[in-house]
Amino acid sequence: MILDKVLVAWCPANLLMEVIIMAGAGYPKQDKKTGKWYFVIEAGKDSFGKRTRKKRSFNTKKEAKMAMAEAVLEVKNSRSIQKVVEITVGEYLVYWLENYAKTNTKPKTYAEYDKIVKTHLQPSLGHITLQELKSTQLQNYYKEKLSLLSAQSVIHHHRILSKALNDAIDWEFIDRNVAKGAKPPKPSKREMNTYTVEQLNLLLKTAKERTPVFYPIIYAATHTGMRKSELIGLTWKNVDFPTQRLYIRQTITEANGKYFFNTIPKNEKPRGIKLTAELEKLLLSLKKEYEKQKKILGDSFNPHDLVFFNSKGNIMAPSEISRALKRAIKAANLPDIRFHDLRHSHATILLQANVHPKIVSARLGHSKISVTMDTYSHLTDSIEGIAVDTLDTLLE
Structure with missing residues (x-):
């Protein structure tokens, strides 16, 4: 041991x-x-x-x-006089995972840490003695990883290392954190790509034809602005047809091939999203078809009662959804976007239509309206133009 x-x-x-x-x-x-x-x-x-x-x-x-x-x-x-018997960075990180990460972080977070340690940190730094680890070695590690990973991913590695080394000080393995002397890359702001109304309609038409299993979740993303994890975790009991609303009470995320159900704290109010008339029609149709399948296939089919599931009645893998979207985009000959950009497209269309930012913020689940305004600050000129046009029609 x-x-x-x-x-x-x-x-x-x-x-x-x-x-x-x-x-x-x-x-x-x-x-x-x-x-x-x-x-x-x-x-x-x-x-x-x-x-x-x-x-x-x-x-x-x-x-x-x-x-x-x-x-x-x-x-x-x-x-x-006294000396510590040599322990490598790799051995220490395993100790840290077991004694800190496993008991102090959420299962998904632990799975992510475990993957990063075993896939990246151990192979590159694991052979170095913990006492002899230097800031320059971390600097070289960041440089090497930048050729394979995004700056944001490398920054995440830096944060994990820094936390682990801080704990090593608390546990008295070492007397200083060399990660503080290393300089991780600056985060690069992800470019936001959005579709117009016409492009979204073309995408949905194509997705219905080319990838019918994933069409409903793509459709729901454009009509609600929900995150992928929120859509994957949506259950039928959280779709309220009488009030034409759905409620986000859990998300499903994936790490290392495992799925994690993340429920919102009981003291927090679930986010409610008003359904569009067309989305309501689609969901009613899906519910009717699902109930038929359930009667034939039994309780083992879609055991979590999810609204969106794959052809086998299992959880939709995030990567499957992304690949389905890419197929539809390619078939429609549209500019490439990420699944998350459907959320940005949803918000952009509403803001450009002069919908109050407070309403848009509530649909997106932002903690503050300022988050919405900062995220979509590039629309300021467009929104201000709508305001000026309105004033021109009202004032002489």
Whole structure:
């Protein structure tokens, strides 16, 4: 085990050893049974936070006091004598995953950390001794990864490393975080690509013909502005036909081939989205067809009662949805966009139609209207033009 390898009596270099005399008032104590004098001192903690002590006994009080003074001096000077048995960055990161990430993060977050550690950090940095890890080595790692990954992904790696190394300080493996000396790349702002109303209508028509299984979720994205994870996690009990609303109470995300159901906290109000008339028709049709399938195939078909599911009645994989969208885009000969850009297209169309930003913000689930306005600030000129046109019709 890693724990067996890590420590042989280590005193961390940055720790000022606090020596606590266990006998009364800082003096050795006499054992009433044997008559001998003894002392016990705290010698700090090992790399896993376990207390270490020194205890010795003598025939006279004077001998005990002299030996105690030497022991105190030895403990204070131990920083230059005692050494940690070498542990590699790779071994430490496994320890960190087990002792921090697994118990202090959500399952999906842990799965993401685990994947990044095992796919990227361990192969590149795992062989380096934790004590010898340098900022320049991290800098080289960021440079290499930028040729394969986005700047945002590399920044995420930096944050994971920095957190793990901070914890290594708390656990007294090391005395400084070298990630603080490394400079991760600056995040690049993702370009927002949106479709016009005409382009969206063409996309939906093509998707219905070319990818009928995924057409409903693409259609719902354009009509609601919902995120992919929100659409994947939508269940029939959260579609309220009488009020023509659907409610977002959970999302489904994927990491390392596993699906994670993320429910909103009970004290938070679920986001409600008003259905368009056309989306309501589509959902009613889907519900009727689903109920027929359920009667024939039984409870094992779509066991989570999802609104959108694949041809086998299982959760739609995010990658499947993206590929289906790409097929429809290519068939329609439209400019390439991401699935998330359907959400941006939804918001852009509403804002350009002079719908109040507060309404748009509520549909998108933004925490504040300022988030909406900052995200779509590029529409300011367009919206202001609509406002001026309105004024021209009203004022002389």
